Amino acid sequence: MNLAAVDLNLLVAFEALMEERHVTRAAERVGLAQPSMSSALRRLRALFADELFLRAGAGMQPTEKALALAGPIREALQQIRSVLAPDHGFDPSTARRRITIAVTDYGDLVLVPELIRLLRREAPGIDLAVRPLTDATAALAKLERGELDALIGGHLPDSPRCVRHRLFEERFVCIRDATRANGTENLSLADYAALPHALFSSAGGDGLPSVIDALLARHGLKRRVAMTLAHVVAVPFAVAGTDLVATMAERVARRFTHVAGIAVITPPFEIPAFAIDLVHSQRASADPALRWFLDAVSRCTRRLRG
Incomplete structure (x- = not known):
């Protein structure tokens, strides 16, 4: 494929469609008119030779091909954003970003409320999507593929491609x-x-x-x-x-x-007590927004330990 012939803005449209699962909402997310997003979807289908998103009720359901593309495209866009927005340019108070994590029921009750309050106070433009962490092995695979930004919970498996931080112990x-x-x-x-x-x-x-x-x-x-x-x-x-x-x-x-x-x-x-850990991929070190978010998680847990 001749990369010069590909409109990389289509990848931004793909990311919005994957996250919103709705053409109109995806268009609003990236500042396009609805017909322009529909046109982008047609071009994406031609580019990847797949329907990518199928109508399902009031929204859209990604195909297997779209699900396979989601992680690599998301990671590629994050790398581009990190190059264009170095550390000194990241301001959480004005940043706009969507971060997706998976947590256990424990995390939903104990940590997520503290994290939401911190985000609304310091980074109101950062959207947080919290997914259930019921199958730790499957969640770790999604983290490695770039479909998730972090995992929070106990008894999480190890991976050589991921970094683990001990948040605190629970009794x-x-x-x-x-x-x-x-x-x-x-x-x-x-x-x-x-x-x-x-x-x-x-x-x-x-x-x-x-x-x-x-x-x-x-x-x-x-x-x-x-x-x-x-x-x-x-x-x-x-x-x-x-x-x-x-x-x-x-x-x-x-x-x-x-x-x-x-x-x-x-x-x-x-x-015996059990540990609550934060696990993220190694690519987070190149992403100022993710680095800030991970630090925000650490600050929340310091308050919980106190």
Whole structure:
């Protein structure tokens, strides 16, 4: 292909169509009239010999070809932008950019609200798209392809093409209905094993056996999981008003003490803490906007650690 014969503005149109999945919104995003974006789409289809985007309801659905092109095109445009906008030219207060991350339920509840407040305060022109992080291996592959800018969560896999930063550690606590807890901050091992348990399992299984079950087995005990829930936010509300007990991340639990009417209680045995990590690709070092964003994540977590 003769690169000189290709209008590189078509790649900007492709990026907008991929993110918006709608011709009119994509046109508004890049400052084009709707007919001009439709014309760009026709030229893109001819350039890549593929339909790229198909009508689906009120929007458009990318084809397999478009999905395969999305990462390389996005990365190429980011490289061009980084060359044209060196460090001293990046101003978060006036920058316009879309950043896409994938986070676990934990990140959605604990970190994302802090991050949104920081962005609205310091970089109101930066748009943040938050995707669910349910399959860590698949999310890492998307990060490597440039379809995501960062991953935030626990138990994330390693990659030689990505960089990992430890944000903080999280410990486990127990929660019970506030009325049944009667103000106590402790729970005996026997009571813990005897109570019916509510369990969060994002994979949809029963979550057994786990480190908690292994710890109980050392004492010759076994718990009964009376309820398994697919979303961590549902756990405190399932516990409230019942005899259930649940074991969950402390920072999540404390967000629901008043809203759901639960009490946070120290577990009757020590449960190993887990790390919350930030993972990004090595290309972030050449992108001033991404570097600023990653620093913003670090600043948010410093406040959480405090």
